[in-house]
Amino acid sequence: MNHFISLATAADMTRTFRANREAILEPSYQGLNLLPICETFDRDAFDQLLLQEGCDGVRIYYGMDDGMKVHAVIVGVDAAGADMVSGGAGVSLVAEGDVIIENGGRCPDICPGGSPLNT
Numbered sequence: 001m002n003h004f005i006s007l008a009t010a011a012d013m014t015r016t017f018r019a020n021r022e023a024i025l026e027p028s029y030q031g032l033n034l035l036p037i038c039e040t041f042d043r044d045a046f047d048q049l050l051l052q053e054g055c056d057g058v059r060i061y062y063g064m065d066d067g068m069k070v071h072a073v074i075v076g077v078d079a080a081g082a083d084m085v086s087g088g089a090g091v092s093l094v095a096e097g098d099v100i101i102e103n104g105g106r107c108p109d110i111c112p113g114g115s116p117l118n119t
Contacts, residue, residue, distance in 0.1 A: 011116045014038075018118075032068070037111065037118065039072050039104030046074075049099045054078045063102070074101035 005013075014037075021035045049055065055076035063073045076084035076099060085098045112118050 014117045033108050037107045041104045045101045049076050052076050
């Protein structure tokens with residue numbers, strides 16, 4: 001599968017999202033910056049994720065913190081398409097050694113400048 005798109009398409013998609021991200025929310029949730037424009041992660045986090053034995057790809061889930069703000073939650077995926085996580089109910093995944101990425105620099109408040117994807 002070809003996952004690549006042009007910069008023009010990407011810029012159009014991000015512009016459309018920025019223009020509509022508040023309008024798609026119920027009025028009581030508007031103006032609270034619940035939906036991020038983007039999130040920034042250190043390369044080291046992705047290196048650790050991709051260097052897992054058997055990691056064949058990346059899956060991005062969307063989760064919410066206690067303040068209802070949406071965040072990307074990123075895990076490795078094996079060749080069969082299964083999430084590379086262990087544990088079940090009540091098991092601390094981090095304690096089990098799973099590599100799960102979150103805690104990105106969330107825009108707003110930490111926003112990139114000078115990119116056609118954010119103008």
